[in-house]
Amino acid sequence: MDLAHTAICVSDLDRAMEFYDALGFEETNRFTLDGVENVYLGRDGDGDLQLRYDPGRTTPIAPNRADVDHIAFTVDDVEATFETAIDAGAAPVLEPTEIDAADAFAAFVEDPEGYTLEFYRWL
Numbered sequence: 001m002d003l004a005h006t007a008i009c010v011s012d013l014d015r016a017m018e019f020y021d022a023l024g025f026e027e028t029n030r031f032t033l034d035g036v037e038n039v040y041l042g043r044d045g046d047g048d049l050q051l052r053y054d055p056g057r058t059t060p061i062a063p064n065r066a067d068v069d070h071i072a073f074t075v076d077d078v079e080a081t082f083e084t085a086i087d088a089g090a091a092p093v094l095e096p097t098e099i100d101a102a103d104a105f106a107a108f109v110e111d112p113e114g115y116t117l118e119f120y121r122w123l
Contacts, residue, residue: 022088
């Protein structure tokens with residue numbers, strides 16, 4: 001069994017797509033179901049991330065209360081990806097650093113919707 005994708009709710013689909021585009025993601029699929037727009041983004045043709053935009057949503061998007069801790073991405077260059085994310089509108093959470101317990105070099109940012117993203121490579 002393989003993990004197919006992660007779906008996150010967004011309040012501004014255009015802003016979210018611009019942010020993830022800056023990180024190298026491309027739209028791989030899109031459909032609307034019951035008024036909710038679903039856009040799949042990926043790298044190398046895979047639809048790894050699903051953005052769900054519900055224009056009729058009346059409650060705020062609150063990932064910190066939805067038990068989503070973070071979404072992790074492996075990258076070749078942690079520092080460059082961190083800087084690209086910051087330039088695209090992310091807020092820094094943890095500057096690039098070695099995390100010995102995880103045997104990884106990682107950085108964390110908060111995307112424009114408040115989701116924490118981890119960029120890492122194995123040591």
